[in-house]
């Protein structure tokens with residue numbers, strides 16, 4: 001090859017061509033996958049989506065009626081999960097970012113724990129939920145409040161303990177999102193507040209947190225959408241096979257993701273259950289997308305406002 | 307110039323360290339009440355460090371330390387019984403970059419006031435008006451007090467920060483290059499303000515603008531590489547400095 005030639009060597013050109021080809025193929029494949037996924041669910045489940053499907057309780061071994069208890073249960077689950085998890089996650093993030101010395105052993109241990117928590121398989125959280133919340137905390141509470149560890153009020157699988165388990169599972173998501181938001185608050189604003197004679201706490205409450213609302217909301221919504229789709233973590237902690245519409249905090253409840261699993265594995269008639277599965281999937285996906293879009297929307301709204 | 311006023315703040319062999327790095331070396335300065343004390347010097351010579359040592363803003367930076375004495379009203383501000391929050395309430399600060407809170411103009415001004423407890427609406431309104439008037443901003447913003455402060459121009463934002471600083475009636479006002487981001491007209495307004503405000507406050511001003519120091523200050527200190535080379539009445543510094551480095555700097559042969 002001539003030294004005067006500005007072209008790449010032929011081997012490199014061929015390589016480049018293949019790289020582009022592979023990338024293009026991958027892109028098409030991904031889009032195709034998503035389209036066919038939705039296609040299957042819509043084709044298989046759409047005709048089953050009806051008002052009664054959304055608003056009625058299941059009957060006849062889940063083969064008839066609707067999935068309202070599962071929708072309602074899932075919504076309650078993520079609501080309680082957020083009430084439990086978001087304040088704790090936010091507080092942890094505030095501690096890590098505002099109070100802890102970045103080099104302190106304690107802060108680094110907490111950070112390590114958070115990162116580890118993020119990598120733990122969700123089924124492990126499920127076992128933890130049974131062991132810690134149901135057996136230890138729940139039975140302990142029963143012992144204290146009702147005089148017997150076997151009172152079966154708190155000491156049994158329930159919506160409450162599922163929410164608590166999911167709160168722990170989604171804690172890293174909240175912490176990371178809030179920390180990111182706290183870090184984005186300019187140092188100048190904190191200094192301006194402190195220079196006016198504000199305490200550190202006043203500065204956090206009046207300047208830092210209002211400037212991190214976006215991050216806290218995004219973190220919460222990401223946690224919620226992660227929690228809404230999680231099945232393995234609550235498998236042993238309180239989900240029910242089938243129920244009517246009534247839900248109690250210390251009782252079992254129906255859940256969309258688990259309901260899918262039930263339909264797929266425990267139906268008396270697998271053929272007949274398939275459209276129900278698809279329809280349930282559509283509802284679950286719709287819910288998740290709705291939450292994610294809400295997060296994106298809030299984010300962009302607050303960003304343009306600031 | 308008028309006769310000497312009493313000393314509001316002073317340092318004795320004050321040194322400051324960022325980790326291992328020494329940023330200030332044995333500084334001795336008296337800052338007089340109702341006077342403007344200006345500090346000039348090339349970038350990185352320690353002017354901001356000195357200013358931020360007075361209200362202990364440098365406490366926020368990890369692994370810093372000081373030696374020597376920094377006194378306000380005869381009390382060591384680094385003394386163990388000094389409450390840093392109270393100290394900062396007595397010493398206002400205006401930063402180089404204007405830092406309005408992303409709140410309304412009204413809320414920006416009342417921020418400092420509401421830190422010490424609830425105030426009546428009329429009291430707040432009164433302070434907002436008087437502070438904005440003192441910062442020569444009232445006429446420009448009186449019709450949009452409840453609009454976001456971020457909608458103001460750069461010069462207005464800086465005057466808002468001055469109004470915010472004076473709203474809590476500090477005794478000392480620290481100003482770190484308050485005009486560096488402003489156009490000549492806004493700069494003129496802020497300078498006029500400084501000369502008015504010194505009737506009530508002790509003002510310590512850092513500036514890169516030699517004319518500004520000459521125009522508004524009563525005393526001037528020249529810093530070079532963390533050392534206070536010369537400190538004297540402003541007229542003396544600008545007409546007959548005793549050190550060659552000072553002369554080189556103010557005549558523009560340096561930096």
Ligand SMILES: Nc1ncnc2c1ncn2[C@@H]1O[C@H](COP(=O)(O)OP(=O)(O)OP(=O)(O)O)[C@@H](O)[C@H]1O
Nearest residue numbers: 324327329347348349350351352353354355356367
């Ligand atoms: N947070 C910090 N950590 C370590 N060193 C610092 C820090 N802040 C300032 N310094 C150093 O201290 C010295 C004095 O800095 P300072 O900001 O006080 O200078 P200055 O005179 O205000 O400069 P300028 O005119 O550019 O604002 C510089 O060498 C600077 O690098």
Ligand SMILES: [Mg+2]
Nearest residue numbers: 353354355482
């Ligand atoms: Mg500076």
